Amino acid sequence: MTTHVPGDALVSLNGVNKHYGQLHVLKDINLHVRKGEVVVVIGPSGSGKSTLCRAINRLETIEGGTISIDGKVLPEEGKELAQLRADVGMVFQSFNLFAHKTILENVTLGPIKVKGVAKAQADKEAMALLERVGVGHQAPKLPAQLSGGQQQRVAIARALAMKPKVMLFDEPTSALDPEMINEVLDVMIQLAKEGMTMVVVTHEMGFARKAADRVVFMADGQIVEDAKPEEFFTNPKSDRAKDFLSKLLTH
Amino acid sequence: MEVIIENLPLYWEGLLRTLFLSVVSGIIALVLGTLLAAARVSPVAALRGFSTVYVEILRNTPLTIAFFFAVVVLPRLGVTFQQFEVAAIIALSAYTAAFIAEAVRSGVNSVPLGQAEAARSIGMNFGQVLNLIILPQALRTVIPPLINILIALVKNSSVAGAFFVLELFGYGRQLANANGDQVMAVLLGVAFFYLLLTIPLGILASTVERKVAIAR
Numbered sequence: 001m002t003t004h005v006p007g008d009a010l011v012s013l014n015g016v017n018k019h020y021g022q023l024h025v026l027k028d029i030n031l032h033v034r035k036g037e038v039v040v041v042i043g044p045s046g047s048g049k050s051t052l053c054r055a056i057n058r059l060e061t062i063e064g065g066t067i068s069i070d071g072k073v074l075p076e077e078g079k080e081l082a083q084l085r086a087d088v089g090m091v092f093q094s095f096n097l098f099a100h101k102t103i104l105e106n107v108t109l110g111p112i113k114v115k116g117v118a119k120a121q122a123d124k125e126a127m128a129l130l131e132r133v134g135v136g137h138q139a140p141k142l143p144a145q146l147s148g149g150q151q152q153r154v155a156i157a158r159a160l161a162m163k164p165k166v167m168l169f170d171e172p173t174s175a176l177d178p179e180m181i182n183e184v185l186d187v188m189i190q191l192a193k194e195g196m197t198m199v200v201v202t203h204e205m206g207f208a209r210k211a212a213d214r215v216v217f218m219a220d221g222q223i224v225e226d227a228k229p230e231e232f233f234t235n236p237k238s239d240r241a242k243d244f245l246s247k248l249l250t251h
Numbered sequence: 252m253e254v255i256i257e258n259l260p261l262y263w264e265g266l267l268r269t270l271f272l273s274v275v276s277g278i279i280a281l282v283l284g285t286l287l288a289a290a291r292v293s294p295v296a297a298l299r300g301f302s303t304v305y306v307e308i309l310r311n312t313p314l315t316i317a318f319f320f321a322v323v324v325l326p327r328l329g330v331t332f333q334q335f336e337v338a339a340i341i342a343l344s345a346y347t348a349a350f351i352a353e354a355v356r357s358g359v360n361s362v363p364l365g366q367a368e369a370a371r372s373i374g375m376n377f378g379q380v381l382n383l384i385i386l387p388q389a390l391r392t393v394i395p396p397l398i399n400i401l402i403a404l405v406k407n408s409s410v411a412g413a414f415f416v417l418e419l420f421g422y423g424r425q426l427a428n429a430n431g432d433q434v435m436a437v438l439l440g441v442a443f444f445y446l447l448l449t450i451p452l453g454i455l456a457s458t459v460e461r462k463v464a465i466a467r
Contacts, residue, residue: 057372059368059371059372077294078376079376082375082376083374083375085371085372085373086373087374088372089372090368090369092368092369092374094365096365096366096368096369097369098366098370098384099366099388100388109373109383110373110374110375113375113383114374114375114379155369157370159373160368162373
């Protein structure tokens with residue numbers, strides 16, 4: 001299915017397996033994401049796409065196979081894992097901004113505490129990032145005072161502040177009111193254009209069409225299709241994907 | 252009632268000693284209890300096991316046993332003290348730490364899991380996640396049970412009176428023995444001086460609670 005050589009992959013999953021009790025959520029997953037590539041993962045709920053995304057920075061453990069980032073296999077626990085995670089940005093469905101910290105502190109905490117960046121420098125870079133995602137004027141507020149869309153843009157800025165090699169998005173717009181989805185997607189599209197390597201789990205087909213280099217379709221814990229967006233949306237090969245797409249389009 | 256007035260200096264002395272025992276034991280117990288709670292949620296199985304065993308033993312046995320160990324058993328093992336106060340502080344803080352560990356652990360569990368995941372995903376290690384993200388947010392839910400435990404500590408310190416330590420209750424007993432006809436008044440006085448310590452603790456609790464409130 002994948003056409004390129006795993007050797008030049010920034011994110012590499014080889015034969016990854018995971019169970020939740022009886023449920024086989026990830027079945028022998030092989031996925032390789034090159035530098036600068038935007039891979040959108042779609043599929044029905046329960047297909048394992050979120051688990052896949054979370055496994056890439058080991059928020060979910062795996063039972064078999066390997067996951068490597070930039071050639072380094074994900075360590076089990078401890079210092080090396082923390083270091084590797086610092087290179088992988090993660091954006092969650094429920095934002096998960098630090099509730100007791102201001103917007104600015106949310107963005108500067110990682111650089112200051114994990115990377116040892118000086119506070120003045122971290123503040124400056126954080127403000128630039130907050131401006132870039134359009135929430136610069138919210139810097140002194142607490143997360144609860146912002147709308148969902150604004151919080152999610154701050155969450156993207158927080159991840160970017162670590163200067164990650166790859167960004168993971170786990171259904172970043174699923175918890176948002178419809179009118180706020182676009183403001184988040186616009187930031188993500190901009191990011192994709194700038195060449196960020198991204199793995200995006202989403203239900204936003206518009207985003208997949210517009211920004212994805214590849215669409216990965218998952219069902220029942222397996223990667224069923226892996227194709228260019230226009231190819232996948234106009235001419236899906238598997239019945240599973242045809243069925244999934246027909247349900248989306250009828251509404 | 253004049254027995255109280257006449258012996259005010261003695262009551263005052265007892266109050267100060269109880270306060271001393273409580274403050275020192277309280278601080279040690281807070282530190283030890285938080286460490287035990289951290290061990291309980293740590294990724295290291297041995298630490299989790301130790302913390303669980305410690306908490307279960309200490310909180311499920313009477314305080315008197317802890318005192319007995321500190322005053323009688325420890326010296327036989329070669330740990331000797333110049334003053335019985337030290338043994339009392341060891342017993343009180345070891346016992347109270349078990350309860351504090353449980354309170355802190357429940358507070359840690361009250362913080363949504365996503366907070367820790369977000370912190371880990373920007374590369375924080377276990378200690379940073381706990382100190383910078385989880386514990387500050389756990390504080391709000393932990394304050395009321397923590398104050399309960401500290402109030403219990405102030406009252407529990409009276410057990411020290413039975414182990415050669417003179418504090419508020421110990422002096423009270425002396426006074427009661429010396430004034431057999433006014434035992435009621437003497438004990439009412441003791442109760443009043445305990446309230447002098449514990450009521451402000453409750454007031455402090457609600458003040459701190461309002462200060463550390465976090466909007467979600």
